[in-house]
Amino acid sequence: MSLEWLARTGVPWSAAPDVIASRRLDRSGREPPGSPSAVVFPRTVADVQAVLKGAQSTRTALVPRGAGTALTGASAAGDGAVVLDLSGMNRILDIRPADGVAVVEPGVVTADLDRAALAHGLRYAPDPASLELSTIGGNIATNAGGLRCAKYGVTRDAVLGLEVVLAGGELLSTGRATLKGVAGYDLTGLFTGSEGTLGVIVSATLRLRPLPAATATIAAYYPDVEAAAAASVALAEARIQPVLAELLDQATLDAIDPGLRSVGSALLIVQLDGAPGEAATAAALLAEKAVSIRTSEDPEPLLYARRQALPSIERLGRPLIEDIAVPRSRLAEAVRRIGVIAARHDVPICTLAHAGDGNLHPIIVAGSHGSPIPEAAHRAADEIFSLALELGGTVTGEHGVGVLKRRWLAREAGPLSHDLQRQLKAVFDPLGILNPGKAL
Numbered sequence: 001m002s003l004e005w006l007a008r009t010g011v012p013w014s015a016a017p018d019v020i021a022s023r024r025l026d027r028s029g030r031e032p033p034g035s036p037s038a039v040v041f042p043r044t045v046a047d048v049q050a051v052l053k054g055a056q057s058t059r060t061a062l063v064p065r066g067a068g069t070a071l072t073g074a075s076a077a078g079d080g081a082v083v084l085d086l087s088g089m090n091r092i093l094d095i096r097p098a099d100g101v102a103v104v105e106p107g108v109v110t111a112d113l114d115r116a117a118l119a120h121g122l123r124y125a126p127d128p129a130s131l132e133l134s135t136i137g138g139n140i141a142t143n144a145g146g147l148r149c150a151k152y153g154v155t156r157d158a159v160l161g162l163e164v165v166l167a168g169g170e171l172l173s174t175g176r177a178t179l180k181g182v183a184g185y186d187l188t189g190l191f192t193g194s195e196g197t198l199g200v201i202v203s204a205t206l207r208l209r210p211l212p213a214a215t216a217t218i219a220a221y222y223p224d225v226e227a228a229a230a231a232s233v234a235l236a237e238a239r240i241q242p243v244l245a246e247l248l249d250q251a252t253l254d255a256i257d258p259g260l261r262s263v264g265s266a267l268l269i270v271q272l273d274g275a276p277g278e279a280a281t282a283a284a285l286l287a288e289k290a291v292s293i294r295t296s297e298d299p300e301p302l303l304y305a306r307r308q309a310l311p312s313i314e315r316l317g318r319p320l321i322e323d324i325a326v327p328r329s330r331l332a333e334a335v336r337r338i339g340v341i342a343a344r345h346d347v348p349i350c351t352l353a354h355a356g357d358g359n360l361h362p363i364i365v366a367g368s369h370g371s372p373i374p375e376a377a378h379r380a381a382d383e384i385f386s387l388a389l390e391l392g393g394t395v396t397g398e399h400g401v402g403v404l405k406r407r408w409l410a411r412e413a414g415p416l417s418h419d420l421q422r423q424l425k426a427v428f429d430p431l432g433i434l435n436p437g438k439a440l
């Protein structure tokens with residue numbers, strides 16, 4: 001396809017094979033058919049507007065991209081598409097401590113915003129595990145979650161307002177810069193989690209939160225995963241709200257260090273930053289069924305096992321990182337039945353869970369790195385999604401739909417909701433140029 005239109009925009013772009021190869025895939029391992037024809041590097045809102053106008057007039061598919069860490073195929077780009085790489089729009093435009101807000105461009109790396117807020121005694125709460133790589137634009141477009149979302153909410157809870165370039169190049173402002181505000185339909189919420197299919201986010205007004213005065217972190221080992229899940233539910237029943245509650249099953253602990261078996265078969269790591277006495281009450285509750293428990297004011301040693309989990313599982317083989325959520329009270333059942341699915345299909349599955357919000361990451365070890373994914377792994381994944389729906393949950397807690405879960409979205413949403421979502425897409429992007437084939 002001719003790229004003359006792209007040259008006419010005056011926005012820097014490249015069709016060099018190495019540049020295209022470095023922006024073709026995301027982190028899902030999914031190979032899109034073919035290759036994109038170019039990558040364009042906007043630096044300003046006007047650049048993005050010019051690219052969208054050109055793409056609309058030539059009916060060229062555009063794939064917005066931040067850091068390309070999506071795990072669903074959402075930012076992978078195939079045949080004939082142009083990748084809109086927003087990572088160069090990476091300025092923190094304003095931090096207003098008195099208002100508790102920051103205004104940023106979409107390419108700001110998540111951890112950079114958190115570090116900038118820290119200088120004001122504040123923090124940007126959503127903390128996806130990819131935060132040193134992922135961008136705020138990508139986080140908003142996927143409505144990313146993270147560890148401390150158990151208490152402080154997911155990305156959507158931090159987004160107050162957006163500037164979005166629409167498919168025809170118009171600049172839309174949504175939401176507000178105030179902590180409260182209810183005027184009109186919630187377009188900010190609609191764009192949050194829309195996976196680049198409704199518009200291109202070019203700036204965001206985000207909520208910052210005060211840093212807690214102190215935190216306590218507790219690591220408790222249990223004889224089995226049911227006991228660990230029950231302990232996390234006991235905290236909720238006692239009206240204790242941890243910042244994070246991370247559960248690691250036996251298979252995950254074995255991947256990290258087989259010696260941990262002698263300590264316990266499941267690990268629950270909980271962090272608290274509430275009123276004095278909260279941590280002691282939580283520790284007493286967690287200790288009831290624990291076989292080993294430690295509390296520390298320094299979180300890192302106790303979070304070490306959690307941070308080692310994914311790299312350790314990656315050493316076993318190619319990880320398919322799944323992402324379901326169930327009501328918290330069904331967490332233990334979900335982990336137990338995932339174990340049954342693993343045994344039935346004879347595929348190793350290590351399960352990590354953000355227990356505080358019922359979000360599980362069953363990680364299927366799908367053969368060796370670089371080899372084709374075995375059919376048994378796909379069958380196991382399908383059964384895991386069915387299980388999530390059967391337990392009253394969802395097929396994606398935080399990673400999104402992308403390409404990989406489109407079929408499951410249709411099933412979870414049902415025909416009426418799915419059809420309405422398609423109609424919304426047509427309102428915002430009638431020619432279907434924005435990240436076609438994703439999310440719906």
Ligand SMILES: Cc1cc2nc3c(=O)[nH]c(=O)nc-3n(C[C@H](O)[C@H](O)[C@H](O)COP(=O)(O)OP(=O)(O)OC[C@H]3O[C@@H](n4cnc5c(N)ncnc54)[C@H](O)[C@@H]3O)c2cc1C
Pocket residue numbers: 026027063064065066067068069070071074075086106127128129130133134135136137138139140141142143144145146147194195196197199200201202398399435438
């Ligand atoms: C090691 C690892 C750990 C992870 N941990 C977590 C986790 O804890 N929680 C979690 O939720 N996710 C996690 N992820 C998934 C991923 O990091 C998140 O989905 C993240 O939000 C993607 O950000 P990104 O900048 O890489 O976006 P990309 O992958 O570049 O894009 C993701 C989606 O957003 C769209 N998009 C990007 N920028 C814009 C924009 N400016 N306007 C409109 N659309 C846009 C893209 O088109 C695509 O649909 C993890 C991934 C990895 C590799």
